[in-house]
Amino acid sequence: MDFLLLSLIKAAVVAAVLLTTLAYLQWVERKVIAHIQVRLGPSRVGPHGLLQPLADVIKLITKEDLIPPHVNKFFYLAAPFLAITMSLLSISVIPFGSEVRVLGQTTWMQLTDLNIGVLFILAVSSMGVYGIALAGWASNNKYSLLGGLRSSAQMISYELPLSLAIASPLLLANTLSLRELVQKQGGFEFGFLPRWNIFQGPWPQIISFLIFVIAGFAETNRVPFDLPEAENELVAGFHTEYSSMKFAAFFMAEYANMITVTCLTTILFLGGWQPLFPASMGSNLVPPVIFVLAGLVALYHGLNPARRKDRFTLPVFAVVFFALAAVFLLPAAREAILPLFWFAAKTGFLLFVFIWIRGTLPRFRYDQLMAFTWKFLFPVAVLNLLVTGLLVALVP
């Protein structure tokens, strides 16, 4: 098939999946936080609130869009575009799975593999700072300006430990291509320990993994580093003056950045689509077992319904889960979707950690935030890189 046509199809698939994930990530976040706080969360729109994202989209589209006269119009309009475009673009080099054969075509589950993939993501995600800084400045509102300033200072400060934490796995793998990075983490030490960078000798990259995740929280402006939009100090920070779809653009950009950061963490430290333990020990059976268990739980709660509607909705979910389990048992489909499952599982777990921390931790003070990166994370990241370098040189 034509390379261009294939790229178009892949771009369409990636965009569709990404946008759906964005919408439902927000539903998952609301549900998880609700359950952490012993509430139900969205439950009115559709079964278990599953149509809530759709309702939100309709609400945001039909809202009045105010452009206050005191803003700098060009930058005010450009900022949300910049934020959402850059955050969507950075997903284009992420490899979601290994090679697959679909309709006689062999292709990678990745839009494209650049030989500078890591740098591409770093560059594109730093462009996202402009969106926030410009939004804060162009709004001509004190809260927005403070939010934009805080955000840009925070993002550039945490970019240092972030890129230093990236350097250590690069030192082990000696490549910038994300696909090769994952391929180098294949195989198992002693027959069971995966050769992911987080476990790999001579110096397991746990420290840089933690630094990367912490800096990732700061880069995506998530709790506990959400000072740019601290609602009890700055109303809504840099997007105070934005409404309707422009507000939604910032919102989606934040979630898209979250997905990019978790995907990148998975690729750099958690071995991308590589399984947790060897296939000889039954790692191929993990997805069917998980889906069957999920189906059984749904079935049990469907038979003992807590709410009246659960009697109908939960058995349907159970059937869906059983069907998914069956798909993972088909040898033809398994080859293609197992890597995808492992990638999605790791990314999903990290996304859950993002939400979990939002439900658990309070916000930092701004001086604590800056001191933390400059006085602690940055020197630790440099030291970690040095130790990694020395040990790799000593233990070839």
Add this chain to the structure above:
Amino acid sequence: MPSGYVPIFIFLAVAILFPVATIIVAKLIRPSAPFLTKLEAYECGIKAASDSRGRYTVRFYIIAILFVIFDVETIFLIPWAVRYHAFGWFGVVEVVVFLAILFVGYIWAYKKGALQWV
């Protein structure tokens, strides 16, 4: 131009068209009834006394300067890490010297109070 970048431009087109399309759709169906009070800055309810682009603390400038210095450092370190096995011990010594010089600068900035945020 290497063909690996073609899909990126395709995706860039998608990433640009998506917000444009949604904003155009929103423009077609949303109501629009602005009036003077609604358009005021969302601050405290009283008319804003001054333009918001006033002075702000010098700390932000210092952070920006420090960022430029140390970000260039990380930009040097990433290619070094990627070519690490090709350099061998020469690369290790080289980078220890490089980081030592930067570390002195870091200590100086620390002692000067540039990293202190109060």
